[in-house]
Amino acid sequence: MDDTTFLWNGTQPIIRIVIVGVSAYLAIVLILRVSGKRTLASMSAFDFVIAVAVGAVFGRTLTTKNLSISEALAAFVLLAVLQFIFAYFEVKSKTFKKIFNTTPTILYYNGNFIEKNLHKERLDKSKVISAARKKGFGSMDDVAAVILEIDAQLSVIGKSKEGKSSTYQDILDKNDL
Numbered sequence: 001m002d003d004t005t006f007l008w009n010g011t012q013p014i015i016r017i018v019i020v021g022v023s024a025y026l027a028i029v030l031i032l033r034v035s036g037k038r039t040l041a042s043m044s045a046f047d048f049v050i051a052v053a054v055g056a057v058f059g060r061t062l063t064t065k066n067l068s069i070s071e072a073l074a075a076f077v078l079l080a081v082l083q084f085i086f087a088y089f090e091v092k093s094k095t096f097k098k099i100f101n102t103t104p105t106i107l108y109y110n111g112n113f114i115e116k117n118l119h120k121e122r123l124d125k126s127k128v129i130s131a132a133r134k135k136g137f138g139s140m141d142d143v144a145a146v147i148l149e150i151d152a153q154l155s156v157i158g159k160s161k162e163g164k165s166s167t168y169q170d171i172l173d174k175n176d177l
Helices: 011-035 045-063 069-092 094-100 115-120 125-134 169-175
Strands: 105-109 143-148 154-158
Touching: 011 045, 011 069, 011 094, 045 069, 069 094, 105 115, 105 169, 125 143, 125 154
Parallel strands: none
Antiparallel strands: 105 143, 143 154
């Protein structure tokens, strides 16, 4: 008869899932952090990891005969707990936030492209100009700033929209512009 396990396969597979799961989760988040904002499109690194991991676990649960439901549930619970822990530390710890999160990057300011930031983010001027065009600007002379946000979207701020309490002053301060 078939050796298929349905409900319980012992504690050893669950311990393996926790150890491998924590290691893989950290590795994926760090890889995505190093690879830059463009890799994530509109997701945070944590959202991306959860989406991929949940899909992979679900797929494996459906296709692997010797994977018990308890093992799959342990993997899902582990992912949810890791997501919660990372979200908690992201709010509570500045050091944690600095290590695992990106910050917005200014790409264009006051009539000048910020070449070092374009290079760092692996973007060229045409992407910045395209973003301005998509926002309805016919000339870069009408643009005060373009910022690559943490979700990889380009924010374009027009000169007429600039005010005394700028939404991007903290970014300017960090870039010494």
